[in-house]
Amino acid sequence: MIVIMSPNTPTEEIIILKQKIESENNVSINVIQGKEYCILGLIGDTTKVDASKIRANEFVENVEKVQQPYKLVNRLFHPEDTVINVKDASIGGEKLAVIAGPCSVESEEQIVEIAKNVKDSGAKFLRGGAFKPRTSPYSFQGLGTEGLELLKVARQETGLPIVTEIMSEDMIDKFVEDVDVIQVGARNMQNFELLKQLGKTRKPILLKRGLSSTIEELLMSAEYIMSEGNENVILCERGIRTFETYTRNTLDLSAIPAIKKLSHLPVIVDPSHAAGLWWMVEPLAKAAVAVGADGLMIEVHNDPANAKCDGQQSIKSKVFQNLMTDINKMVDMKLDKLQDAVKL
Numbered sequence: 001m002i003v004i005m006s007p008n009t010p011t012e013e014i015i016i017l018k019q020k021i022e023s024e025n026n027v028s029i030n031v032i033q034g035k036e037y038c039i040l041g042l043i044g045d046t047t048k049v050d051a052s053k054i055r056a057n058e059f060v061e062n063v064e065k066v067q068q069p070y071k072l073v074n075r076l077f078h079p080e081d082t083v084i085n086v087k088d089a090s091i092g093g094e095k096l097a098v099i100a101g102p103c104s105v106e107s108e109e110q111i112v113e114i115a116k117n118v119k120d121s122g123a124k125f126l127r128g129g130a131f132k133p134r135t136s137p138y139s140f141q142g143l144g145t146e147g148l149e150l151l152k153v154a155r156q157e158t159g160l161p162i163v164t165e166i167m168s169e170d171m172i173d174k175f176v177e178d179v180d181v182i183q184v185g186a187r188n189m190q191n192f193e194l195l196k197q198l199g200k201t202r203k204p205i206l207l208k209r210g211l212s213s214t215i216e217e218l219l220m221s222a223e224y225i226m227s228e229g230n231e232n233v234i235l236c237e238r239g240i241r242t243f244e245t246y247t248r249n250t251l252d253l254s255a256i257p258a259i260k261k262l263s264h265l266p267v268i269v270d271p272s273h274a275a276g277l278w279w280m281v282e283p284l285a286k287a288a289v290a291v292g293a294d295g296l297m298i299e300v301h302n303d304p305a306n307a308k309c310d311g312q313q314s315i316k317s318k319v320f321q322n323l324m325t326d327i328n329k330m331v332d333m334k335l336d337k338l339q340d341a342v343k344l
């Protein structure tokens with residue numbers, strides 16, 4: 001349930017009403033203060049809350065029942081888009097955030113070279129797996145903590161914030177110290193204990209959609225993180241399992257406008273894991289921008305043919321550079337359109 005206060009309600013009145021609702025009902029209240037509006041989000045069992053009694057308060061504009069099981073993630077609770085700042089970069093809002101880099105960190109030379117290339121092309125974040133969730137236990141599992149050290153070297157060389165995947169709770173302290181954005185991979189999207197512990201940190205969390213998860217399940221997983229106090233959640237559509245086998249997964253582009261409608265959290269698209277084919281990355285990345293994604297996560301490798309992981313879906317730096325040129329044109333066009341629309 002949310003309570004929408006009338007514009008310019010005095011703060012004292014908001015505090016009095018908040019305390020009254022909390023003491024009369026077994027709920028806690030999240031106060032969301034926008035530029036003009038103020039919303040009280042009731043969290044807990046609201047079935048017995050008497051909405052008409054709250055509506056009777058002279059400063060209350062409206063009371064609405066929230067149908068969805070997620071609250072903190074819900075746009076109703078937070079009408080403005082969330083923008084997550086990471087060092088000099090940001091995800092969400094006007095700018096398109098591009099995260100690029102190899103599937104996995106392989107050596108200092110490899111990660112530093114790719115980091116410099118993607119930065120030159122306009123990427124704002126460097127990705128690279130140190131701990132890899134592989135289907136086979138016999139495949140390359142990543143360099144582990146050595147990989148984290150190499151990512152830090154690449155960050156120092158380029159200034160790019162680093163994004164890398166966490167696989168277990170016991171690594172949280174190390175990740176909080178070393179990493180700028182902690183990625184929760186598709187296979188861990190419903191590792192609820194991991195989500196709860198990450199919710200206790202204040203690090204930005206990049207939460208990828210599970211292989212067979214619905215949009216609502218993705219949002220509920222984000223709710224796990226937010227309900228522990230961490231509001232810095234970025235969602236990522238990376239393709240889902242369907243009957244189609246031509247592509248590795250099926251990119252669910254409709255998830256982008258759906259999530260933007262349902263939630264205030266930024267949502268990015270990973271066309272590399274969605275397609276599993278390097279030549280499809282470019283058209284899918286453009287499609288993602290066209291449907292309103294807040295960013296992209298793209299696998300880039302200097303030598304895809306010899307990559308230790310996901311070479312078939314990694315694009316070379318030159319291809320990434322061309323893609324960024326085209327995407328920047330699309331972004332500028334969209335901004336022009338927006339400005340025209342405002343003038344009209």
Ligand code: PEP
Pocket residue numbers: 103129133165184185186187208238273
């Ligand atoms: C990755 O980004 O390296 C990765 C393993 O992705 P996903 O969890 O989406 O499969």
Ligand code: MN
Pocket residue numbers: 103104273299309310
């Ligand atoms: Mn990969």
